[in-house]
Amino acid sequence: MGRLMALVPITVFVAVSAGLGLSLSNDPRKLPSMLIDKPTPAFRLASLDAPGGSLSNDDLKGTVALLNVFASWCPGCRMEHPTLVALAHKSQIPIYGVSWKDPSGARWLQANPSPYVRVGDDASGRLGIDLGVTGVPETFVIDRGGRIRYRYEGPINDSVWQERFAPVFAELRSEPQ
Amino acid sequence: MRRRRKAAARRIASVLGLLLALSATSRAVTPDEVLPDPKLEARARALSQNLRCLVCQNQSIDDSDAELAHDLRVLLRERLTAGDTDEQAIGFMVARYGNFVLLKPPLQGDTLLLWFGPALLLGGAAIAFGLYLRRKGADTGASAPPLAAEEQERIEAILSERRPA
Numbered sequence: 158m159g160r161l162m163a164l165v166p167i168t169v170f171v172a173v174s175a176g177l178g179l180s181l182s183n184d185p186r187k188l189p190s191m192l193i194d195k196p197t198p199a200f201r202l203a204s205l206d207a208p209g210g211s212l213s214n215d216d217l218k219g220t221v222a223l224l225n226v227f228a229s230w231c232p233g234c235r236m237e238h239p240t241l242v243a244l245a246h247k248s249q250i251p252i253y254g255v256s257w258k259d260p261s262g263a264r265w266l267q268a269n270p271s272p273y274v275r276v277g278d279d280a281s282g283r284l285g286i287d288l289g290v291t292g293v294p295e296t297f298v299i300d301r302g303g304r305i306r307y308r309y310e311g312p313i314n315d316s317v318w319q320e321r322f323a324p325v326f327a328e329l330r331s332e333p334q
Numbered sequence: 335m336r337r338r339r340k341a342a343a344r345r346i347a348s349v350l351g352l353l354l355a356l357s358a359t360s361r362a363v364t365p366d367e368v369l370p371d372p373k374l375e376a377r378a379r380a381l382s383q384n385l386r387c388l389v390c391q392n393q394s395i396d397d398s399d400a401e402l403a404h405d406l407r408v409l410l411r412e413r414l415t416a417g418d419t420d421e422q423a424i425g426f427m428v429a430r431y432g433n434f435v436l437l438k439p440p441l442q443g444d445t446l447l448l449w450f451g452p453a454l455l456l457g458g459a460a461i462a463f464g465l466y467l468r469r470k471g472a473d474t475g476a477s478a479p480p481l482a483a484e485e486q487e488r489i490e491a492i493l494s495e496r497r498p499a
Contacts, residue, residue: 185391191432258401282405289430291388291402 190308191289197224197303198287202277205256205263212253212277218303221329222251223296223322225273226285228258229265231293237312241272244318250326257293258282298322300329362399362407369411378411381420384437385410385427394437 192198197214204210217224225241227234244250254276256262266276279285288297291310298307307325309317369375379396385406387398395403395410406427413423427435439445481489 188388188434189432191428191430282402283409286402286405286409286430289432291431 186291187310188289188291190305192297192305193308195305197297197299197305198284200277200284200287202255202279202284205254205276205278206266206271206273207275210275212255212275214303216275217253217299219301220251221301221326222253222274222299224253224255224299224305226255226257226279226288226290226293226295226297228256228293229261230259233312234294237294237314238269238272240313240315240318242270245272245274253277255279255284255288257285257290296322298325298329300332301334362395362397362403364404367404367407367411369415371415374411374414377420378407378414381414381423382407382410385424386435386437388431388435 197217199214201211201213204212223244229235241252245252251274252272254271254273256266256276257279258281259265260280262276262278266273277284288295294310294312296309296313297305300306306329307322309321311317313322363379369378382396383394385395387393387395387400387403387406389400389402390398393403395406410423410427413426418426424436433439439448441449
């Protein structure tokens with residue numbers, strides 16, 4: 158009995174260390190999205206790339222699409238830009254853009270190849286708040302019915318696409334219309 | 335000499351006073367955010383002190399200089415001006431950012447351990463300590479063997495020696 162009791166401090170120490178070790182790999186910035194399986198919040202933004210046009214939540218219905226929240230001042234967004242261009246042009250993935258709190262978004266879009274079907278200008282950041290965005294880039298997968306099914310925080314690269322997005326896309330595309 | 339020292343002391347005191355006054359009022363809330371209605375503004379301040387800034391996560395949006403915190407403060411004030419109750423305004427934030435946006439987590443199934451874990455731990459430790467004390471007391475009581483007759487005699491001899499005659 159006495160010997161067993163001597164093991165208690167060691168056991169507690171090991172358990173606490175394991176708990177602390179695990180929480181090291183747990184990034185507190187990655188928060189679960191509240192919008193999974195909910196309809197995309199209603200919005201209508203002025204278009205950045207089609208003068209006089211607009212982007213609204215109704216435009217997202219009908220196909221499985223990406224909604225990419227970005228800004229030209231954000232390094233992560235520039236990092237994922239080539240991946241998005243490849244996805245749009247080679248894999249025919251429809252990508253809608255939301256330019257988040259970025260006064261120079263239009264200029265940047267003119268100077269660079271655009272992966273977007275259309276880009277809305279969220280100058281006030283209100284759509285960002287409705288989407289629960291805490292930073293850019295954030296990317297949502299929208300199903301045919303216009304519901305948000307997946308959210309990813311951070312830049313997309315090829316392996317992120319293959320591991321995270323591709324399975325979601327395959328599943329949503331196989332869903333009955 | 336003495337007068338000069340007094341003047342210096344007064345100057346230091348006034349600078350300290352000014353710093354204190356500034357630190358009491360210097361908050362992230364900028365004048366253009368403040369609502370004209372002091373009652374609404376007070377409610378907004380109280381609510382925003384319990385809302386977490388999602389960018390600098392251990393600050394409230396009332397404290398944070400982050401741009402998102404500014405946007406959320408303005409939005410909160412808009413909701414209150416539009417006639418939201420406190421619960422509705424908080425619910426609006428929770429619907430977008432989840433319970434994480436609340437600096438004080440609500441009492442519900444998955445937060446029971448969070449709320450009562452410390453009390454549980456303290457109670458467990460108290461019980462364990464009580465058991466330990468009890469066993470220790472029992473041990474000393476049981477493990478002391480009765481004295482042999484000659485030991486008893488020696489003790490009495492020693493005690494009687496010490497006793498003042």
